[in-house]
Amino acid sequence: MPSESTYVHLDTITNAVLSKGITMDEYKDAVKKPPKNILLLNAPKGIGEYDSHTGFRMIRGIAKIQEYFEKSENTIDTSPKWIDFESVELMRQLSPVEISELLYIAHAHTHLHSPFYYKLQNNYIYLTLPKGMTKVYYRNLDRFYSILSVNITNNLEKKVNEKKNVFLFKKVKKITCIPVSKVKEMFPLLKEGIVFSFKNLTIKQEVYEIPVYLAEDRLNFVDRDFLEKNLLGNLCFSEKKQKWFFKEAENIQLL
Incomplete structure (x- = not known):
């Protein structure tokens, strides 16, 4: 069934987009350079692999991430929240303060400092909000x-x-x-x-x-x-x- 509507509100100061009606499949189809790795900020056990440094679960590799995106549209993870990263080695250099900032973003749906981290080289932060809303930070709004x-x-x-x-x-x-x-x-x-x-x-x-x-x-x-x-x-x-x-x-x- 087609969506009845699509809502979009773009924050030009933080490059954050609040939306409703945009699916994970559309995200997957449109992004020409998909993430290499993602940290799952709220994933239950059984999804991805556990990272002892951050305490988050993670998924490595484009194919596994694409599979996660497809399944998250159904039942695997009904409220995904994640941040992408380039290198496992650099990710494991995150300080306790930086890790606590990621926990805050997942909980409060807003950032304390810049939502784009040097050690992660992230292009996105994807947050599922109540009532079918999503909030996504984009390094590049294109x-x-x-x-x-x-x-x-x-x-x-x-x-x-x-x-x-x-x-x-x-x-x-x-x-x-x-x-x-x-x-x-x-x-x-x-x-x-x-x-x-x-x-x-x-x-x-x-x-x-x-x-x-x-x-x-x-x-x-x-x-x-x-x-x-x-x-x-x-x-x-x-x-x-x-x-x-x-x-x-x-x-x-x-x-």
Whole structure:
């Protein structure tokens, strides 16, 4: 089933993205350079291997990490929290203070100092929050834009084909992936906090229109029915021209 909506709020100061509706599979598919190793900040016994220096469990090797990502979508780990690292030798040079900072991040879902550690050379910190939310720190925000591109395209494609699937002989319609450059153009909106509402998708003259609503950081707004006054515009895909574009709402009002 397609997601009903995707919520994104980008913090440009810390490169942290609060989101809902982005799956681990989409993360796996979009990241071109996956982590080599990860420390699991809250994993139960039986997942990965125990590291006596940090007290965390860890998974080493790209193949094993990809397998963990796939399984964590189901039941292996329902609330994953992890940080990637380059070298086991350098990771084992973490000081007690640095290890305690990682414990704090896992517990409080925020950082004390920089979320990017020299000894780890980490590119991410991935945190699962209550109510289906995730918070991810990105060293390079371009990686997030790639993930959001995959998410938007996947959800539109699934929504378009949702009704077709009941007819066995209907050809599945493929949607051209939204360019990362187009996603980056939405930066001013992403940092305000927005919801892409696939539930309210409309089709006008072979143009698919995904309403985009202002939500800010008010998480209780994410799953509700939005008011027209909160509409910022529509993210559109022209099937005829195979082009993506954003159409701004005529009368934008803040919450």
